[in-house]
Amino acid sequence: MPTFPRGAITAVGCAVLLASLTACGSSSSAKPISAPVGPASGTITWYANQFGPTSTDVRKTLIAAFEKANPKIKVKLEQAPSDSDAYRSTLTTQISGGSSSFDVYNGDVVWPAQFGKAGLAEPLSGKLPSSYWKTFSPGLVDGLTYKGKIMAAPLFTDNAFLYYRKDLLAKAHLPVPTTWEQVQSDAQKLQKAGLVKYGYSAQWDSYEGLTCDYSEFAADAGGSVVNTAGTKSEIDSAASQKALTYMRGLITSGVAPRAITTFQEQQSEQLFTSGQSAFLRNWTYAYSDANSPAASKVAGKIGIANLPTFAGQSGHGYSVTGGWNLYVNPHSKHLGADLAFVKWITSPAAQKIMALKGGEIPTVSSVLQDPGVQAANPAFRVAASNKLISRPSQVAEYSQVSQGVYGNVNAALSGSTSPKSALAAANKTISAAVSNNGL
Template identity: 30%
Template sequence: MSFQKKLNRFILERFKPKFLYLGLLFLAIWSITSHVLGATGLASEPVTVTVLMQAPEAREWQSTLSEFEKKYPKINLKIVEGPNQSNQIEDLYTSSFLLGNSPYDLVFLDTVWTYKFAAAGWLRNISERISEPELAQFLSTEIEAGQYQGNLYRIPLRSDVGMLYYRSDLLAQGGYNPPETFAELMEIAQTLQKKGLADLGYLWQGKQYEGLSAMFVEILEGYGGFWVAPDTLEVGLDQPEAIRAVQFLRSTIEEGVSPPGVTTYTEDETRLLFQNGRGLFLRNWPYVYGFASQDNSPIQGKFGIKPMVHASGYQSGACQGGWGLGIASTSKHPLEAWKVIEFFSSKDVQRQFILATGKVPSRTALFNDPAIVAKYPHYPELLKVLNQAVLRPPIPQYAQTSDILQRYLSAALTGKISPEEAMTSAAAETRRLLGKTAQN
């Protein structure tokens, strides 16, 4: 017999009829109190909160799991290890929501997923759960990436941003400073290649996948162009600035600055070539810094980082990346799920995570934290890059628009069609997609 039933029997047997109303009143108060305690996460029974992450990421967060369990012994946090590829994680989350009865209380979100998931009704609005002063502690672009139609759906755990790596030793030998423009990068690369100082001039991600879109956003920004305007859904892929951006990337291959195989490279292929001393310039993410700085790295202490180059008269662009947590709309334990978000996004826990993994903070103050800077002295410089970050189009249809861009951009870069034809077709197909969606 449950405790509640035993209590009911006790009151009915012990209280005389004239005092029965007091017993019933006590029962009502007890029932309301129990309900409130359960609703505020203070229920006596342990609650399981589940989240899906890429396997490497899940293992990294396991190191702080024991601390969470000590602080919240009544919350059993279950981190499910998923595939390594982020698009596969997105597919698993999407399938779970479409099929109904999703097993996930928390959603581990890439910056470009928030709009799709929020528009579909798969995330809870968490705007009221965090104060404005606390929100201001995070990078503004990361908060922007977690918002949809004025509401907040995602709290950032760690950030990411595209940047330019360069061989400082080779530039010094050639008498050059790090380049600021696309033209300077090409000139320096060709000169040092001719002198035999550099094998591969410029490495970037040219394979047909999401990394191609992320890389192209930076080149597009550097030429003053745009992809999709989120407020109006205007498409800018067939504008002169966008076509020039494609022409620049294609010229790096045609003029021998980038190898022909660059159109098949992802982040790690380019990282390994640069780390092994073959590349002069590299576009990649901050994780490369740790690998290139290891004791067995041929370029340890021989490279630097800076914001991406740009066309003369325009500004640098750095693609905003990063991961955060949102609460699934189907979760039966939203308050406990919020406790998880609060804990893992807190300053102390984030500091511990960054020191252990070398990932990028989402809290601005941590870029100049003494302990972090002592271990990662490039973080203040990294913050400068992040201050020039740009978002990929924050629209619910992002996945489809990215697929369109990748297909036509890949065709142009591999010489199957001209940059003009590729961007004209990409723009037309994107407009059809967005126009149809808007009508629906």
């Protein structure tokens, strides 16, 4: 994600927001460094937390394959802290201090603008051709830009999905819902028939996860949190009002439990895997969890689909992107080798390894569309048709923006304020945060 319930920095995609994130955007005087490229040779250090299955280290598999394809470059793996706070703090301290002890590092999807403003990452857009950026799944590169420069490359991604009870829909002769209105009406039918206690479960606690969930609903309604440039709040709109009113309506109608306003990933998943909810919004890993006989009472009865959209909108709904990126240390002395490594590890060959051996959703569109890759995980097949949006990570003050979203949205969902008042309050907070974006 950052990522949520797994506790470490893993591949889930949207972790608990770090309270200290503003520190990386505090150095408004920092200037992006444009280092000479140099030869694609020598030894570089990859500073990376582990991702993928704990039984195997896919990073070592990737390094071996890279060195075979690039015999003039050696890669030294340096273990990064598994705790997100510690990792970010270490990166900030070392890079801002001028350290070149590592060359390429993994980083969260919400860091590009923050790290760009603080001078903690080497801009990549001018060093890799435009054709390279077009290889990624649509929507992935959108959140990597700061002041017109792409600050990172997508390493692996995570998506959100709609999980549903196949057996309950079959009993009620209902199709898989494609609109949010259908989710609500179908849930009420299942509840009225006594087939399930609750209709819907998601992550609506006052934390980063709610920023993700709300951003998806807002996009489905035709709205957004901020504008594309990250310079203006757009949360106080008719589209946002529609999204938030619908979310609140799931609670007041009894489709979602009132306790959903305290749910993070683990709680929302437990309600679903215990058989108490018909639908669940969650990340990729939830499919295997829900189908694990040891951990789920509904194993074998679970379906996975794209998130719905609102009636009248085309296609299906949006998924916020999670996952991790590759950044380059602006103090690296081996930029040529760094770029070769970044380009290779985001190539189809490496992304296929990432998918088949690491279990991560590949970022390269052609790999995600590969039938062999899709066959490895039902979530990959659905992800191939997902519509992706980024959180407002193009704002260097992302921490304040996210807090403005989840704090006020949670208040409206809890019933302590109206959707209209919540959006006005969020707009005030977000407007203050974005006023200095890029300065």
